[in-house]
Amino acid sequence: xxxxxxxxxxxxxxxxxxxxxxxEAFWPGKGAALSQLWRxxxxxxxxxxxxxxxxxxxxxxxxxxxxxxCAALGLALDAARADALLGEYQRLALFPDARExxxxxxxxxxxxxxxxxxxxxxxxxxxxxxxxxxxxxxxELRIYKPAPQVYRLAVERLAxxxxxxxxxxxxxxxxxxxxxxxxxxxxxxRTGAPVDRLGAAxxxxxxxxxxL
Amino acid sequence: xxxxxxxxxxxxxxxxxxxxxxxEAFWPGKGAALSQLWRxxxxxxxxxxxxxxxxxxxxxxxxxxxxxxCAALGLALDAARADALLGEYQRLALFPDARExxxxxxxxxxxxxxxxxxxxxxxxxxxxxxxxxxxxxxxELRIYKPAPQVYRLAVERLAxxxxxxxxxxxxxxxxxxxxxxxxxxxxxxRTGAPVDRLGAAxxxxxxxxxxL
Numbered sequence: 001x002x003x004x005x006x007x008x009x010x011x012x013x014x015x016x017x018x019x020x021x022x023x024e025a026f027w028p029g030k031g032a033a034l035s036q037l038w039r040x041x042x043x044x045x046x047x048x049x050x051x052x053x054x055x056x057x058x059x060x061x062x063x064x065x066x067x068x069x070c071a072a073l074g075l076a077l078d079a080a081r082a083d084a085l086l087g088e089y090q091r092l093a094l095f096p097d098a099r100e101x102x103x104x105x106x107x108x109x110x111x112x113x114x115x116x117x118x119x120x121x122x123x124x125x126x127x128x129x130x131x132x133x134x135x136x137x138x139x140e141l142r143i144y145k146p147a148p149q150v151y152r153l154a155v156e157r158l159a160x161x162x163x164x165x166x167x168x169x170x171x172x173x174x175x176x177x178x179x180x181x182x183x184x185x186x187x188x189x190r191t192g193a194p195v196d197r198l199g200a201a202x203x204x205x206x207x208x209x210x211x212l
Numbered sequence: 213x214x215x216x217x218x219x220x221x222x223x224x225x226x227x228x229x230x231x232x233x234x235x236e237a238f239w240p241g242k243g244a245a246l247s248q249l250w251r252x253x254x255x256x257x258x259x260x261x262x263x264x265x266x267x268x269x270x271x272x273x274x275x276x277x278x279x280x281x282c283a284a285l286g287l288a289l290d291a292a293r294a295d296a297l298l299g300e301y302q303r304l305a306l307f308p309d310a311r312e313x314x315x316x317x318x319x320x321x322x323x324x325x326x327x328x329x330x331x332x333x334x335x336x337x338x339x340x341x342x343x344x345x346x347x348x349x350x351x352e353l354r355i356y357k358p359a360p361q362v363y364r365l366a367v368e369r370l371a372x373x374x375x376x377x378x379x380x381x382x383x384x385x386x387x388x389x390x391x392x393x394x395x396x397x398x399x400x401x402r403t404g405a406p407v408d409r410l411g412a413a414x415x416x417x418x419x420x421x422x423x424l
Contacts, residue, residue: 045410047259048385051359052392054411064409071406147263173260180264194283197276198257199266 002184004160005105005212006136008169009114009121010092012188012209013130018093022085027075034069041065046115046144055142057117062089090123094130095190101209102130109133113154113167115144134158146177154183166203168212172196179203186212214396216372217317217424218348220381221326221333222304224400224421226340230305234297239287246281253277258327258356267354269329274301302335306342307402313421314342321345325366325379327356346370358389366395378415380424384408391415398424 010016017035024031042065049055056064063086070077102110111134114121118137125135134157138150155162167178170188172195178185179200187195187202188209195201206212222228229247236243254270254277261267268276275298282289314322323346326333330349337347346369350362367374379390382400384407390397391412399407399414400421407413418424 041408044256044259044385045408047256047263048358048389048408048410051259051262051356052389052410053360054392056411068406068409144263146260148265173256177260177264180266194280196253196257196260197280198260198264199268 002108002166003164004109004111004133004154004158004166006111006113006154006158006165006167006183008167008171008174009112009116009124012168012170013094013098013112014092014124014128015095016089016092019085019088022088026081026085027073030073030075034073034075037069037072038066041068050144050147055144057119057139058115058144059086059117059120062086062120089120091127092124094128095209097209099130101212105212109158109160111136111154111158113150114138145174146180148177148181151178151181151183168209172202173198175202176200214320214378215376216321216323216345216366216370216378218323218325218366218370218377218379218395220379220383220386221324221328221336224380224382225306225310225324225342226304226336227307228301228304231297231300234300238293238297239285242285242287246285246287249281249284250278253280262356262359267356269331269351270327270356271298271329271332274298274332301332303339304336306340307421309421311342313424317424321370321372323348323366323370325362326350357386358392360389360393363390363393363395380421384414385410387414388412 007013016039020031020035023034042062045061045065066085110132112132113136115138117139136153136157138144141149154165162182165183167183167185169175172187175185175187176196176198179202185202186204189205189207219225228251232243232247235246254274257273257277322344324344325348327350329351333349348365348369350356353361366377374394377395379395379397381387384399387397387399388408388410391414397414398416401417401419
């Protein structure tokens with residue numbers, strides 16, 4: 001039996017595309033495209049800045065990705081709309097399967113391990129009503145997933161060996177980063193996507209957090 | 213006057229989407245989507261593997277990205293088609309502005325600095341008929357762009373100070389990686405895209421290699 005469950009936040013417990021309705025309200029017909037491009041650029045920037053050695057907090061990266069995405073799609077973004085959309089990131093919807101899956105866990109410890117900087121993740125977790133033994137952010141390491149030191153943070157802070165930690169992510173590359181480091185990883189494949197070809201395989205693939 | 217011009221290869225001198233016709237021939241109606249997803253995954257895998265510390269040569273990453281892209285789009289990829297499509301990477305089309313731009317350069321040294329492993333880039337350059345003072349690959353460093361050590365390789369191998377090297381890329385994040393390291397960078401913005409928000413700005417933005 002695992003001794004701890006460690007969850008990715010964005011895309012796994014919380015639906016990053018719950019910003020889409022607000023995007024759509026601001027720019028009718030463009031909500032889906034903006035939400036998709038915003039998320040794609042957000043992730044690209046985490047990888048590129050990490051490799052450049054130019055870390056900035058996820059809150060700043062999320063804002064910069066929004067600015068890029070609006071510019072690319074020809075959408076006029078003023079400060080009020082930017083603030084409103086970034087505010088949505090502090091009240092992202094929980095995936096429907098998340099609360100029940102967490103409730104059904106036994107006595108194991110549970111934590112979040114996230115790219116989110118404290119200024120983003122702490123209000124989000126607080127408003128969700130969920131409780132965790134630890135909310136761990138890459139922010140103190142100044143490098144983003146899937147760098148191995150990020151996954152090592154869970155081992156160190158929970159004081160549980162890697163082989164006794166199950167890491168849960170709906171981002172396949174994140175699950176594979178955890179696997180490459182040595183955690184046991186479950187990929188939540190909600191969309192029937194192929195496994196990423198990164199030289200590793202998750203221990204389990206399930207279609208929903210409910211299957212944990 | 214700069215003392216050396218250093219060019220990115222894929223997407224800058226050579227059109228990675230010249231694979232699209234072969235994709236389209238194999239899977240009518242899917243060529244554009246496959247070409248786009250293949251390229252996007254190829255880049256993602258370079259960033260993710262670099263951060264994971266799990267370098268593999270660009271030739272392998274390109275194959276793995278093709279496998280992923282075909283699986284995601286529901287396209288059956290057998291060994292013959294995979295080999296044929298990867299073979300296209302050794303005869304990518306030169307962009308129309310590339311040959312003339314290179315011919316018009318003066319006595320400056322000229323080099324390629326590429327993610328491409330030697331098994332991919334050397335046949336491609338050979339068939340192009342272009343000549344360079346150096347073809348530098350990240351392969352010896354076992355990390356991909358935009359890590360700063362990649363751009364440092366140009367300084368070391370050309371024995372020219374960073375401030376006397378103009379780095380030319382149509383990949384904005386690549387131009388910004390070079391800028392962050394200290395090279396002078398020109399972004400070839402053929403598509404009218406916004407500048408990536410990565411905390412740096414290219415020295416120049418032009419719409420074509422002809423404007424160099």
